[in-house]
């Protein structure tokens with residue numbers, strides 16, 4: 001097991017708490033002075049960082065920052081430094097609200113690449129590797145975030161960016177890629193295509209798959225490892241807080257180490273906003289304690305996970321978070337029933353042992369709301385025989401109805417036809433004229 005910064009990654013918990021407290025203190029002083037959003041909020045609750053922060057737990061007195069707050073401060077209102085000190089700007093796409101714009105100083109970029117380097121090292125990657133990065137290289141943080149960390153450790157980087165799967169595979173063959181960086185579903189799309197192209201996966205040089213960008217399961221990990229002959233690790237980032245590099249798995253593959261000397265993590269109940277204890281499942285809240293340009297305080301990530309207190313076999317002292325189970329807001333409400341796409345995925349997966357690519361679609365007929373499940377057809381899941389296909393659809397329908405109390409309509413669609421963003425199918429689309437009018441299929 002190797003380390004990028006062994007001294008920091010393995011510091012004692014006492015030492016870590018001291019580092020966190022000092023950095024939090026400095027950050028709160030700065031945002032109170034330089035970011036009017038926080039200056040006002042702190043004043044409202046009569047919180048003076050220099051007097052009122054004596055232990056890390058005092059953070060619980062502070063208000064949360066939401067993605068809405070960041071949208072509302074579009075574009076630069078929440079920056080804590082003048083724009084001339086900002087050397088990079090990233091931004092979310094933002095469909096119904098203003099995009100969320102995040103800035104980085106030169107020091108922020110050094111910290112960022114360093115933290116990504118830690119995670120890549122903990123996933124087994126070294127300067128001898130050839131890394132193919134299939135994330136978008138644009139305003140989103142995925143591509144460039146991993147890229148700079150990979151260069152930092154001295155790996156050879158292939159910035160192939162998203163899409164064009166056959167070209168990705170050709171590059172993988174010709175350039176002897178050893179590490180594939182992608183979303184877990186894209187890893188499986190690549191595995192499918194490799195097989196369809198008649199390529200012997202064993203002849204590729206792949207050794208590792210660095211996965212992130214969407215909730216996934218142990219079953220998906222097992223499938224990626226089996227079909228691509230790799231070791232697959234999970235890592236986690238949030239653009240508003242930094243990007244990739246916030247947490248990542250070591251080769252123990254049992255939860256993602258939080259970079260606690262740079263971020264303070266809390267888990268809250270998203271309904272009551274109460275702070276939950278270790279092991280309890282809830283929304284992850286992050287405070288950035290070393291960011292210069294954009295230090296967010298108690299940012300509600302919307303991602304549901306839990307914190308693992310037990311020490312890891314690898315020797316890192318940083319606590320871990322479980323895999324991201326779902327988004328708190330990834331819920332569709334039909335006829336007053338809350339439906340979590342991930343749970344539907346689990347039900348569908350039980351039927352044939354394979355999780356199909358699917359999207360929940362809410363439609364309105366007259367005054368009645370209906371749930372449709374659009375499922376992409378695969379060779380393994382559906383057969384040519386109409387009778388068997390029909391039986392399978394009926395079984396899916398019944399299982400889902402038993403579980404959620406609404407009978408869905410299952411629609412089979414062609415493989416690869418559901419619209420993807422960053423290689424990922426959005427878990428639901430609302431066609432009831434309430435919000436999202438985007439059709440689920442690619443044009």
Ligand SMILES: [Zn+2]
Nearest residue numbers: 250252312314
């Ligand atoms: Zn570990």
